[in-house]
Amino acid sequence: MTPWPYPRWIAHRGAGKLAPENTLAAFRLGASHGWRMAECDVKLSADGVPFLLHDATLERTTNGGTATAGALPWSALSRLDAGAWHGRAFAGESLPTLAALAAYQRANGLLLNIEIKPTPGAEHATGRVVAEHAALLWADAAVPPLLSSFRPESLQGACETAPQLPRALLLDSLWDGWFDIARQLGCVAIVTHHRLMDAALHQRARDAGWRTLCYTVNEATDAERLLALGVDGIITDAVDRFAPAAG
Template identity: 70%
Template sequence: MSTPWPYPRWIAHRGAGKLAPENTLAAFRLGASHGYRAFECDVKLSADGVPFLLHDATLQRTTPEEGVAGDRRWSELSRLDAGGWHSRAYAGEPLPTLEGIARYCLRNGFALNIEIKPTPGHNDVTGRVVAEHAAALWADAPVKPLLSSFQPDALAAARAARPELPRALLLDSLRDGWLAEALALDCVAIVANHRVLEAGVIAQAHGRGLHVLSYTVNEPADADRLLEAGIDGLITDAVDRFSPA
């Protein structure tokens, strides 16, 4: 590849996958305890524009509340229990802000892949605000966070706001024009479902200057196949089974 790749090959999904409540500081700490130095998380906006970590558009799967998370102000979201759904040991674990996770990663020298996860209908503003916050938080860091999204318009808004931050197009399938789309967004990488990646696809992306990451790689056979094919990054839930070394 023509561009140096500054990120570790192994990346802990949503902090520590399924071993701790996803997208919480507790999950990041658990992933770090298994030796991981790169993490992935999902970021969306509260009603008053605070970037915070949550995967779903709604609250009911990972908190005691219901409804659209992005409809609530941060002062309310910050009081929710985002850990008790997972296990009693994590009861009371709060939703973290992007700022809180950034400070944890920066203090420890960890890399971060921020998936821009807009509330439906808020793609542009989420891409812009997340990029602006990320640029400010990592202003003095030698390695910037990788911004990724399934939503091309969110990535376009991030590029318009902070073109210096690296971007990656997320792909669940290799739709027609995927490569041209990633290049048009000035992406440095694609992040694709492991089921659609094989050596020819990886070589095709590499040939156009793109790095290739894969999610969510939890089985040794899938990891071995992708490593043999030249994958640049593996996002995994199985932080207790795959050594990042």
């Protein structure tokens, strides 16, 4: 198989539950625990700026109320508090742009899995723009970011804009046609919910030439089972309990 340049252990949304997800504070904290690769969620502002946020709306992780994040311009999103919900120590932490995270990761020799997380209805456009920005931000990088998404339309957009960037299909179920879609999109990996991954699926992926990653693996027994299968990536919130240098 093609050599795999990424570490096996990946910090979910920067530092799991230890810091406000998808903020620079989270990525700094994850790095302080020794994590060399992190996962993040990226969507577009109304004026096309790629920024980090998981949910379609703002209320869970910011003070932006129930507004749809992708309906607001970056000038409004950039003023929101994305840290106070997690604790007073993080009050004032802002939503980062993909460019800001790229600068931090690259300056510190850290790798990234970018989950393309489009606002509903903007799947294809989000894939195109996120991939375009990622290609520029990591233009001279030895190891590019891994782009992943649950949405085939987003991966298609990414493929059209930056076909050189590696892509992975995220799966929370083995829906009809997933295998053919992953192959048509030129994916290098599948990323499944950890309960989906078994020996048969792992072997099927290997036979297709794909790597296998699993999310969100927070229990040692689950991690041990997946490591025994030979999966290539474990995405976890438990950045303070697992040892990423273990392999």
